[in-house]
Amino acid sequence: MMKEEIFLGNGAIALGLLEAGCQVVTSYPGTPSSEILPEVVRLKKSQGLNTYVEWSTNEKVALDNAFAASIAGKRSCCCMKQVGLNVAADSLMSAAYMGTVGGFVIISCDDPGPHSSQTEQDTRLMARIAKVPVLDPSGPLEARDMARIAFEISERFRIPVILRPAIRVCHARQSMAWADLRSNEARAAFQKDPGRWAATPRFRLILHRELNHKLKEIGRLFDGLSEINFHDLQEGKTYPFGIICGGVPYAVVKDILSEQSRSDIPVLKLGAPYPFPESLASQFMEQCERVLVLEETDTLIEYLLSDKDKVMGRRSGHVPQEGELIPEAVARAVNKALETCGLEVLSIGDSREVNELVKGLSLPVRKPTLCPGCPHRASFFAIRKGRSKAIFTSDIGCYTLGLNLGSVDTCLDMGAAITMASGFYHAFGQDGTRQPIIATIGDSTFYHSGTAGLLNAVYNGARFILVILDNQITAMTGMQPTPGLGIRADGTSGVAIPLERVVRGCGIDFLEVVDPYDLSTMLGTLKRATSYVQDAAGGIAVVIARHPCVIAYRKEAIPNPRKPTVTDECVSCGFCMQRFECPALYRDEKADHTMINEVLCTGCGVCIEVCPKGAIVAVGSEQ
Amino acid sequence: MKGDKAMDTINIVLCGLGGQGILFMTKVLAEDALRRKIPVLGAETHGMAQRGGSVVSHLRMGNAKSSLVSSGQARFLLALDPWEAYRNLPFLAPGGFLFANAPEGGGPAEEVKIYLDKLGVETRITDAGMLARKIGAPLSTNLALLGFFSSFSDGGPFSHEGLHETISLISPERFRETNLKVFEAGFEQGAKRS
Numbered sequence: 001m002m003k004e005e006i007f008l009g010n011g012a013i014a015l016g017l018l019e020a021g022c023q024v025v026t027s028y029p030g031t032p033s034s035e036i037l038p039e040v041v042r043l044k045k046s047q048g049l050n051t052y053v054e055w056s057t058n059e060k061v062a063l064d065n066a067f068a069a070s071i072a073g074k075r076s077c078c079c080m081k082q083v084g085l086n087v088a089a090d091s092l093m094s095a096a097y098m099g100t101v102g103g104f105v106i107i108s109c110d111d112p113g114p115h116s117s118q119t120e121q122d123t124r125l126m127a128r129i130a131k132v133p134v135l136d137p138s139g140p141l142e143a144r145d146m147a148r149i150a151f152e153i154s155e156r157f158r159i160p161v162i163l164r165p166a167i168r169v170c171h172a173r174q175s176m177a178w179a180d181l182r183s184n185e186a187r188a189a190f191q192k193d194p195g196r197w198a199a200t201p202r203f204r205l206i207l208h209r210e211l212n213h214k215l216k217e218i219g220r221l222f223d224g225l226s227e228i229n230f231h232d233l234q235e236g237k238t239y240p241f242g243i244i245c246g247g248v249p250y251a252v253v254k255d256i257l258s259e260q261s262r263s264d265i266p267v268l269k270l271g272a273p274y275p276f277p278e279s280l281a282s283q284f285m286e287q288c289e290r291v292l293v294l295e296e297t298d299t300l301i302e303y304l305l306s307d308k309d310k311v312m313g314r315r316s317g318h319v320p321q322e323g324e325l326i327p328e329a330v331a332r333a334v335n336k337a338l339e340t341c342g343l344e345v346l347s348i349g350d351s352r353e354v355n356e357l358v359k360g361l362s363l364p365v366r367k368p369t370l371c372p373g374c375p376h377r378a379s380f381f382a383i384r385k386g387r388s389k390a391i392f393t394s395d396i397g398c399y400t401l402g403l404n405l406g407s408v409d410t411c412l413d414m415g416a417a418i419t420m421a422s423g424f425y426h427a428f429g430q431d432g433t434r435q436p437i438i439a440t441i442g443d444s445t446f447y448h449s450g451t452a453g454l455l456n457a458v459y460n461g462a463r464f465i466l467v468i469l470d471n472q473i474t475a476m477t478g479m480q481p482t483p484g485l486g487i488r489a490d491g492t493s494g495v496a497i498p499l500e501r502v503v504r505g506c507g508i509d510f511l512e513v514v515d516p517y518d519l520s521t522m523l524g525t526l527k528r529a530t531s532y533v534q535d536a537a538g539g540i541a542v543v544i545a546r547h548p549c550v551i552a553y554r555k556e557a558i559p560n561p562r563k564p565t566v567t568d569e570c571v572s573c574g575f576c577m578q579r580f581e582c583p584a585l586y587r588d589e590k591a592d593h594t595m596i597n598e599v600l601c602t603g604c605g606v607c608i609e610v611c612p613k614g615a616i617v618a619v620g621s622e623q
Numbered sequence: 624m625k626g627d628k629a630m631d632t633i634n635i636v637l638c639g640l641g642g643q644g645i646l647f648m649t650k651v652l653a654e655d656a657l658r659r660k661i662p663v664l665g666a667e668t669h670g671m672a673q674r675g676g677s678v679v680s681h682l683r684m685g686n687a688k689s690s691l692v693s694s695g696q697a698r699f700l701l702a703l704d705p706w707e708a709y710r711n712l713p714f715l716a717p718g719g720f721l722f723a724n725a726p727e728g729g730g731p732a733e734e735v736k737i738y739l740d741k742l743g744v745e746t747r748i749t750d751a752g753m754l755a756r757k758i759g760a761p762l763s764t765n766l767a768l769l770g771f772f773s774s775f776s777d778g779g780p781f782s783h784e785g786l787h788e789t790i791s792l793i794s795p796e797r798f799r800e801t802n803l804k805v806f807e808a809g810f811e812q813g814a815k816r817s
Contacts, residue, residue, distance in 0.1 A: 006653050006663060115668075139664070139688060172690035173649075173665040175657050251689035327693035349695040354713045357738055363706050366640065368676045599761050 002177045007039075009169045012140035012176065013079075013107065014039035016147025020103070021184030022077050024052045024069035026062040027489075028448065029477035030081030031116035032170035033109035037079060038478075041490050047181040053489045055480055058414070058448040059084035063091040063106065067160075070104035071197060072188040075151055079107040082123050087414065087449070089126065092160070096130045097207040098196055099158040099214075102186070103151035106132075110166045112248075112297040112324040118396070118413060120322060122298035123164040127274050131211055133218050134162040134274050135228065136247040140174040142271065146228065149272075153221070157214045166296055168248045168324075219275035228271030229280055233287050239266050241341045242288035243334070244281070244301055246270040249294040252330045260346050276304040285310060292318060292337040296325050312337045370401045372584045373558060373602030375547030376469050378516040380407035381580055381610060383438055383467060386526035390436040390465075393420040397442040398476045399469050404581050408440070415449030417441040422453070422462035429463075434534070437464035443499060444474035444482045451506055457540055458507040465529045466542045468499055469516075471549035479552045503542050510541040517547055519609045550602055561603025562618040566594050569615035580610045632685035633779055634692040636714040639703030639724075641678050644765035648701065649680040651769060655781060655789040656684050666690035677707055684780065699779060701772060703751070703764055709735060718743045722772045724751035724764055747775070747813070754808050763798075763805040766790065770809025774816075783810055 007015060013036050017025060027037040037053060044051045052069075056062035062078040069076035080088065085108040092106065108126070111117040127134035135150055137143035143165050150161040195203045222229055233239070243265060245253050250269045257265055268284040270277065273295075285291060285307050293302040293313035302313040312318040318340070319325070319333045328351070335345045370377045380402040383392070394400060394408040395417035402408040410420055421439035428435035441450055446468050454466070474480040481487040486496025503511055510532045514525045522545065529541035550557040570593035577585050577594065584600035585607065587593070596607075596616075608616045635652065639645045646667060653663045665682040681692045694713040698720065702708030705725040712735070715721060721739065725748050731739060739746050751767035769790075773783040787806065794802045 004657060004660075006650075006657055008667075139690065168666060168690055171667045173653060173663070173667065174690075175653075175663045248689070252691070255687055255689045256693075327689065327691055331693070351694045351713050354694075354738065357734060358709060358712055360734070361709050361732065363710050366677045368641075 002179050004175060004177050006173050006175045007140055008035055009140040009143060009165060009172045009174070010035035011039040011042075012144040012174065013147055013163070013165065013170075014043055015178055016144035017077055017105070018043055018047070018049060018051065018181050019144070019178075020148040020151045021075050021186070022051065022103075022105070022147075022151070023074040023184050023186065024066055024076035025079065026054050026056045026066045026077075027079040028056050028059045028062050028084055029474055029480045030084050030109075031477055032111055032167040033079050033081045033084070033107065034477040034480065035170070036107060037489055043181065044490070048183075049181060050183045055489045057483060059088040060091050063088040063095070067091065067095050067100070067104060069188070070100045070102045071098075072102070072190050074102040074186055074188060075104075075155075075184060076102060077105040077107060080109070081117065082108050082110045082121050083118055083413070084108070085123060085126055089130075092126070092130045092132070095160050096132045097204055097211055098199065099207070099210070100154055100160055101158065101191075103154040104160045105147065105150045105154060105163055106160055107163045107165070109170050110164055110297060112166055115167055118411075120297045122296070122300065123162060124274060124300045125298055127162045127164070128300060131215055132160050132162055133222075133272065134164050135272050137163070137165050137169050137271065138247055138250040138269075139169060140172050141176055142228070143169050144176070146271065149225075149228065153218065157218055159211070159214050159218070164247070166248045215275045219278060222272045222275060222277040223280045225272055225277075229269065229277050231266060231268040231280070231284050233266045233284065237287065239264070239288045240290065241338065241343055242266040242268065242284060242291045243294060244268045244270065244284065244291050244305070245294040246273050246301065247296055249296055249325045249330060252325065252327050253294060253334070256327065256331055256334065256346065262346065270301060273301050274304070276301075281305060290337070290341050292334065294319060294325060294330060294333060297322075312340060367404070368401055369404055369581060369583055370398060371550055372582055372600050373550035373604040374398070375471055375516050375545070375550065375557070376402060377405065377580065377582065378519060378547070378604075378606045379440070379467060379469055379522065379545040380405040381606075382516060382519050382522040382526060383407050383440070384579065386523050387436050387438055387465075387530065390438045391424050393417045393424065393437065393439045395441040395445045397445050397474075399440060399442055402440065405579060414445055415441070415453050417445075418450055418453035418457060418466060421464040421466065422457035422460065425462040425464055426460070436530070436533075439464055439466045440469055441466070442475075443468060443470040443472065443484055444480070446499065447483045447502075451502060454503070454506040454508070454540075462540060463533045463538065464540060465526065465533055466540060468503070468542065468544045470499060470544050470546040471552075472546070473549045473552045475549045475552065479549070499544055503544070508540060508542045510539065511544070513544040513546055515547050516545040517604060517606055519606065550604070554602075558602055558604050562605035562608070563603060564596055564601065564605055564608050564616050565619050566596060567615050567617055568593075569613050570594050570611075571613055571615070573612070575612055576607055576610050576616070580607055582607060632683050632687045634697045634716070635682040635684070635699045635701065635779075636692055636697040636711055637680045637682065637701045638707040638711045639678055639765075640707065641676055643678070643703045644762065645678045645680050645703065648703075648765040648769055649682055650793065651786065651789055652682055652781065654793050655785055658789060659780070659785070661780065662686060664688075664690050677710060679711060699772075701768060703768060712738070715739075715742060715744055720744065720775075720777065721746045722768060723748050724768050726750050726753070745777070747771070747816070749809070749812050751809060754812060755805050758801070758805050758808060760801045760805055763802060766802050766805040767809035767812075770806040770811075771813040772809075773806075774810045774813025
């Protein structure tokens with residue numbers, strides 16, 4: 001039975017995967033990809049499917065697991081964010097040579113903006129490096145269709161296929177019709193073929209040749225894949241100006257041209273830009289005197305077009321080199337190109353006046369902050385108070401926001417809190433300087449890529465304090481479970497692997513577990529850890545600051561909420577707001593001192609210990 | 624321009640702060656449109672930006688292809704926070720409608736008022752926060768504003784009855800009663816004025 005439903009883009013992708021009979025889905029969460037796997041779980045449960053799902057410990061692990069399922073003949077998929085594909089790049093490059101059996105789709109979600117990422121890198125360029133096909137959807141509905149197309153291409157050519165939705169696809173919502181789903185009952189079978197699945201360099205040359213041959217054929221297929229690669233040129237007609245685009249910019253361009261009734265501007269849409277559909281592109285270029293390329297976020301199409309003199313884009317300065325191609329940016333780029341061609345420009349409203357007006361209102365800057373009651377805030381406060389002279393290396397997660405509390409100095413990539421701590425230690429140590437260093441990493445990030453760095457640091461004799469901020473969840477990306485919990489992606493129980501066991505296994509002798517809400521105990525622990533790091537017979541000290549995430553586990557996190565109130569002892573020194581930075585604390589002009597917003601306050605009561613004047617007290621206590 | 628599909632699209636921008644329930648408010652409007660077979664496309668904020676930052680949600684009803692509303696094209700701007708209303712002013716289309724939650728007497732700043740008048744924007748402000756707090760549901764400010772919005776006949780393709788039914792359909796069981804109560808309180812507030 002057909003039903004109409006509004007799907008999140010990531011839900012539409014999940015639907016497309018299951019409609020295509022995908023049997024195995026693995027993922028490591030990361031914005032904007034995080035909801036794909038939970039949506040697969042939701043659909044699998046509601047439709048009674050036998051799909052295997054897992055939150056893998058990291059993206060490389062996710063890719064390898066799904067790849068094995070593929071060469072066992074099953075349709076499989078792994079999902080991640082664009083920087084996650086960097087982690088999985090080693091596997092990707094090799095898998096491209098080896099090829100696949102069951103359809104194998106890698107979903108890597110890009111974040112032009114960036115809204116929630118370290119970089120704006122373009123997954124399509126990774127596809128080019130790995131020599132695998134890539135599909136670039138312009139909206140949720142197309143992403144769903146492309147999931148099916150990706151499996152078909154993968155199976156037909158025995159090659160991994162990348163689906164690259166950008167954040168505006170992942171986090172768009174769109175209504176669509178869908179029918180009941182059925183399980184794919186294909187059974188696993190592995191054909192041994194060491195020349196392929198365990199290829200040595202001699203065989204790799206053969207596989208490379210095979211891959212190049214596949215690419216040529218797929219390029220020809222893409223020339224005629226009119227479902228996703230098409231243009232609206234009239235035969236025999238020439239145009240002074242045309243637009244080549246793919247992905248989200250295509251949707252924006254189509255809306256703008258339609259609103260402005262500019263049917264004089266032809267558009268070539270490349271939903272499958274690599275391997276490059278050479279003849280389709282050449283045909284478009286031949287009929288247009290100049291073309292503007294609008295693509296996110298880098299220059300793939302622009303580099304692959306042959307007649308560079310005709311091309312306007314990032315290289316010519318018509319399109320911004322960084323940032324998201326929001327509708328305003330697209331309209332500006334189109335107008336710039338139309339001006340270059342001496343053609344009539346679009347009549348876009350002038351938003352300069354209102355932008356100036358808004359700028360003049362000096363609106364409050366809303367920088368992201370840790371939530372009220374967040375246990376990380378307590379940890380960071382204690383860390384800064386205990387070792388203010390230290391270098392604070394940190395990592396990727398909610399706790400990157402510890403930078404607001406002055407307790408985060410670096411954030412490179414997943415796991416770098418530990419590797420940069422050892423790096424700093426040796427850089428200073430070489431000069432005979434004993435630089436104090438405190439690394440902070442979240443529980444999920446530690447499982448993701450903490451161990452290799454910690455093993456290395458112990459092995460090479462580094463000295464620093466590592467605080468693992470254990471809130472027992474992957475919070476930033478929307479509350480996914482960690483291996484420490486032992487709850488699996490579909491809610492069933494797995495085997496919990498406590499952080500303590502992993503840390504000990506990495507060769508750590510100093511390990512203390514502390515509740516960061518208890519500031520004085522945490523400060524005591526940090527003191528002991530400092531002595532251990534400085535002791536001739538010491539080493540790396542690991543402190544696990546364990547307290548459940550206040551959003552995921554409100555009741556467990558704060559079983560007995562307190563009611564902190566600011567008394568007249570408050571001297572408005574601002575220490576609490578600056579160093580503790582709880583959103584519930586604010587300066588009240590009427591009262592002429594700091595106050596607590598009762599709606600925002602969670603009752604964690606940590607601020608009571610923070611105030612140097614003892615001006616925050618708990619009134620009564622609720623059960 | 625006539626009969627142009629993209630021109631017929633109704634664009635709505637909803638804004639506020641992380642945790643104010645912008646996503647649920649968007650969902651109510653989207654599901655309501657879906658129930659009447661109007662195609663919907665929208666864009667949301669997830670991830671780091673949700674941690675106490677500005678949250679904006681776009682909703683487009685009709686046959687749009689892109690999920691983002693362009694500046695100057697929103698017929699409705701629904702704001703749960705006055706500062707966020709200001710921040711998102713550039714979205715408002717000439718002749719559009721601004722519905723904002725702000726404390727009593729918290730009308731727009733003079734220079735903003737001049738701009739809105741020039742643009743022909745109808746501004747409707749209510750203390751939705753206070754209304755929700757009075758009912759003991761401070762986190763349901765979003766529904767109070769929706770109720771207020773639903774009381775005006777120029778509220779676009781939405782009707783008070785329709786939204787009531789949609790909220791009843793999509794609210795989680797334990798919040799349904801409160802959600803509807805706050806929604807109705809918002810409606811009453813607006814009905815007095817419209």
